[in-house]
Amino acid sequence: MTAVLKRLAAALAVLATAGALVWALMLLSPVDPARQILLAQGDPAPAPSQVDATRHELGLDRSYPEQYARWAVAALHGDFGTSWRTGDPVAAELAGRLPATIRLTLVALGFSAVAALALAVFGLERPGGPADLLSRGLVFGGSALPVFAVGVVILEFVVVGAGVGRVVADGTWPGAVLPALPLALGIGAEWARVLRGGLRDALGAPHSETARARGAGRLRILARHGFPHAAAPFLTVAAMSAGGLLAGAAVVETLFTWPGVGRLLITSIDAGDLPVVQAIVLLGVLAFLGADLLAEGLSALIDPRLREKR
């Protein structure tokens, strides 16, 4: 129990530090938020008096500690201010994009899991055999190929060439399949590498030899000894991937015009829309921390050695 509380406290400390750093970005920005919001609201050259009034309205004429305190309290309530690009509330923009990102994340994770499982167990029984070499080659290739390049190839040859899928993604479940492929390729390969290593260690361990000598089948050994043994490192890597995807797969979302958080991040960086960037960065930190805590919990459930360590 104490360990859990300590872990939660550490996560909160990370979140608070990230929040402070993210807020400090505002101080480094050369853009005047008040002027930028007025520009976004359709006034191409706002008068100085309007800028001053908006600055006052935003509380930008207060001391830095006071500004930070106001920002932090508002952020805790989910209020990240107004987008400098659109003039709309940041929370509303994120809320509109998050469902699409969650869909893409889940489909990509599903593909990754299937690919990782396939690549991890394919040829596992005969190290050095053709199946093993093929599997290792695919893992290497999947890790080495840039997501961007795979996405471009899919768009050019699958979507435009073969007429499968859509260029202008609609954010739906079926629409997530093609954008998820380049993501799943890299992630699945990484997962497969970790899973395969863990399984190989487990299958070569004395307890597996004993089980095999007692007549246990390959699948049973894999299920009873292999996967639990390989679970902890695998779940850690998987959690990192999931956290990253929830913060938005920026390259893929941009390439496939996926209406998610990642594309919003790129658009906002291009436009210098700091409040949106801040919110997405914090969302990413939160996603990483949540996924990490979940992975630790699951690992402890699966692997009794981890419970004992605590």
Place this chain on the structure above:
Amino acid sequence: MSRHPLTRLALTAALLAATLTACSSPAEPADEGVLRVVTPYTIKNLDPVQQGLWAPEWGYGELLMRATEHGTVEPWLLESIENRTPTGWRLDLKPGIAFHNGHPLDAAALAAVFEANLAGNKRTQSQLADATVSADGPLTLDVETRHPTPNLPNLLADEGVLPVFDAAALAVVADRSDNAAVAAAGIYTGPFAVQSLTSDRLTLKRNEAYRDGPPRLSGVEVSFVEDGQARVLAVRAGEADLAFYPPSEALRNLGADVSALTAAANPSPLRGFVNTRGPLGDVNVRRALALAVDYRSLAEDAMDGLYSAPVGMFPASVPYARSDLRTDTAEAARLLDASGWGIRDGIRAKDGKALTITVLSYSSQPDTAVIATALQAQLSTAGFAVEIRDVPANYEAMADPEGWDVGLSFDSALGTTYDPLGRLHDFLHTKGQYNFGAVGDAGLDGLLDELSAAFDPTERDRLLDAIQQTAVADEAYALFIADRPVRVVASPAYAGYPASSVLQHVGATTGPDAA
């Protein structure tokens, strides 16, 4: 099938993945009567005061006047417009015009349009402040402006100044941000009516009761896609018929399966705002800068022929255009010598200070970065040391007096309504709203003020000639760097689509193979 259970497990997983991939959503089948376009600009809502400018572009609204491809403005919803006194105008509406809800557009409804825009539309307030209107017959409206407004016909053709809508019907809509409610109110005129508006797409349906007869198309779908490459790919993949605002990079590598259509007139000019506070405060340096630019090379080499070289401040298609731009590096050198900028190690310098200028490009227009780099190379041969600064928003950066000398900006001196008055004043008058470079020239101010009150076309042409002479040839207060033609990428079915340079993309006659 393999004997090994693990291999069977792997193959099963691979088969599952392949099945899921096959489930990817296909492109919707094309309905031949529906035009599908992709554009980067999102229509946020249907409130005409906030977002009414989109209505005439996509055919679900019309204006009192409209610009033509021939460099003029002509009546659209109006039958005629007559200037009776320096501040008094008489507007006569065409008979038989109705909003989508069936209500007639008469003088009373038009008076309500003026009043609603004057109350809530910032553009109207800025251009027609304190104007008053009064009906003088069922279809006749008298407009009285505070100051002489010779460009009123152009203002009425500006999509942002006076969107036309049924103000009475809008007034009873409880929430103007409720797109379904505004669409149901049928407040606009035009060949198409709004069926729905979401964050991704505007869907229009044919207005069967349109005064000129039912439009050719049964509907229009306008999808909002920010990414330029994706817009072009959407046409190539058959998901869209027309892609607006294609990026130059996409045009360089356009496939043979689609075509790039170019509007006949009114290209979008890339202007260089000149900051007169730094080294460009010296007229000789400004003129040398303008003479050192190789306009032809910028258009044909740097931009691969996707741009054209400008002739001057205005496009050659308007009668008052002067040809003031030329490249003459020898004269540029003489001017710099005359101002005491000697050359040392290939860079001009005076009093130990190098002739360094900062050129602003901006990220929303990636071509500006390409052109800035080409300018850097060209100007170095004349001894200018050019630094390039890419900024997110150019107006924001130019509003700061420091940190720039030349600010690149796609800004037409004519807008899309062939109205030189407003922009010239904004950019070059001492009190101009966007006089970022602090141009302060009493003579030029006088000419601009005279133009603001000149109704006689001959006198206007004379003043415009004198303004160009001063602002471009004599003083080089602004650079005119390259012209980008309006282009649209079209599917084979729309290879005959007439690209509009005046923002009227869809009309009653729009359709496949339209000539």
